[in-house]
Amino acid sequence: MTAKLIVKKLSKLFNDEKGEGLQRLKRGETKEQIFRETGVVVGVNDVSFEVQEGEIFVIMGLSGSGKSTLVRMLNGLIPPTSGEIWIDKDDVASCGMARLREVRRKKITMVFQHFALFPHKTVGENVAYGLKMKGAGKQERREAAIEALSKVGLQDHADSLPSELSGGMQQRVGLARGLATDPQILLMDEPFGALDPLIRREMQEELIVLQKELKKTIIFITHDLNEALLLGDRIAIMKDGSFVQVGTAQDIVSQPADDYVRAFVADIDRSRVYTASDIALEAHKISPKATVADALKVMLINDVDTIHVVKDGAAAGYITRQDANDAPPGTLVSKLMKPEPPSVSGDAYLNELYGPAQSGVPVAVTDEEGKLVGVVTQESIFEHLVGDEDPEASENAANDEEQQEEGRPQ
Template identity: 50%
Template sequence: MSNKLVVKNLYKIFGKKPHRGVKLIEQGKSKEEILRENRLTVAVNNANFSVKKGEVFVIMGLSGSGKSTLVRCLNRLLEPTDGEVLLDGKDISKLSPAELREIRRKSMSMVFQNFALLPSRTVLANVEYGLEVQNIPKEERESKALKALKQVGLSGYEHNLPSQLSGGMQQRVGLARALANDPDILLMDEAFSALDPLIRADMQDELLELQEEMQKTIIFITHDLDEALKIGDRILLMKDGKSVQVGTAEEILSNPANDYVRRFVQGVNRSEILTAADVMAKPFTTVGGTQGPRVALKEMREHGLNSILVTEKRRLIGVVHIDDVYKAIEEGKKELNGIIKKDEVKTVYPETSIQDLIEVTASDSLPTAVVNDENKLLGVIVKGSVLEALIPERGEANDS
């Protein structure tokens, strides 16, 4: 998957002569020293990361970590002090005002925490606003706005005012307005933070459903770890303006970069976050249904197995057991087809949570097979790997 956005050595420092702050950082001065001695506030400190096309990239951290400042540097709502922001290889920091306006109108759309809706305009007029600014003809912009409202589940509310909608519905209007421009990148700054917990969870689910359809590149800002783990393909964790760790939820949970990250994630319920894809392993070996029992016996002896999975063109057929293989050899059978147990192997999908896997694997001595929609075998899960995934890191346990 190619990179859509690349950030290199990005700094944002507030105050007079901010470039002096970059030099002080390079000399080893701390954020506190720079503020105390030079009255310069270091908001983003040498950020480096890339965002792949079509992924949900979450930037998270506590209040004051620099995450919202960072996302505003990406579309130059705030001018970076130093560094590069490359969109499809083009440095945004070097664009003229006219070129930058074009980027904001067509390539990057932003969804804000406080909805930022115009109270006197209807829902439809709010969603049309970005297109109207671009002088898109009325018929075309209305068509695009209606399509976006349908995507977010607000068909029928076109003529309502924002004040007549709930908080969750207002945020959907903000999302529809961003989608109407059909941008390459969606920037979502704490987009769900102002919502009640239940509505927030619903919006997270709806965003994931929309993403399956849209496959947009989304950069999502949050201070909520659970939200980051739920929606992020990858996560950038920030502290004091610095990038502390970038990785998938599994990488951050299993291999925290330092004690700060370890403390940050120690309260996470791993059974709700990790999935079958995170703990599955490649099967030691498989055999085909048209292969003979002697081939199966050889593979079973070589790998110390009492049972072996049977596949046909990578699709899972079932399992054969060693006693049945011996019997088939004695009877002179040439194929395994007559002894395959088709209903004994339990199957799950890659996205099945560890929480659900516990019940599936608890009472079964056979490995659980991980398959896709076409029943192709992707991997296997043994009971021990599920239990191991739930055990916190040693350092994490010591911190608690």
């Protein structure tokens, strides 16, 4: 994959005109110590990361962690104190204002939490506003606006005013406005934070569907870990202006970097984090043309009680040890197998496996072509739902964080 955004040693300090705060930061002093002794607020502290083209990179943290400051530096709304921000061959941190405007026009746009729609303009005019700033003609703007609105299911509301739409619909307009200019990078700062929980979930699912089609590079800011785990290809957890851990949802839930992260993930619904592919075991297979004796041999070698019967790569059925023991050794597997084994796609979450797994038969995991790539057992589902976090460590980390909140600059 190709890195679309590269951030190197990025820091932002507020009220540090003399540079004393930055020097203290480089000496290893804490955010709280610097604020207490100098009044300088450390917004972002020495952050480095890369975002791959077509990736949803989620940055999450509590209030005051620095995530919003970070995302505003990525498109030049806030100048960094030090560091580099590379979008392709342009360093947004150091380029001139003319070049920065060009990067914004052609490569990057932002979707805000509070819609920021012009109340006196129609929905279509709001969506087309960025194109107007680019100098596009009226007809081109209209066509692009309708196309963008169709992506979020609002093409019939192009001539409505924002006040005539619900909050969820207005957020869809904000998303459509971001898409209308066809940006390479979307910055989304808590875009669904003001929505009711049900509408918020709908917007999250809609973004997932859109991303499969558009494959944009997205930097998504949130304070909600469940939202981060649902949306992010990778997730960065921030604390006190720094990244504590960067990884996939599975990495963060199964291998938290420290007690702070462990406290975050302690109450996470693991059934919505892990997929069938994540926990799949090797599938033991046999041809329908094989005999029962062949099947028993496979079961014995692999110490399993069930194997799948595979035809053209797909699971056509399964055979159990008990059935095989009860049949003459020369019986063809095709005559004995049970058809239509329980199966799921590899991207199915664990909560979607509860029903198929109730049969007690290992659930067949299939790829996009329907071919058998692994199996999931009841035991493997249970193991991943239970996890191995230390509850005492999680509680201690949470208590420490609460005690520190009072002294933390926001």
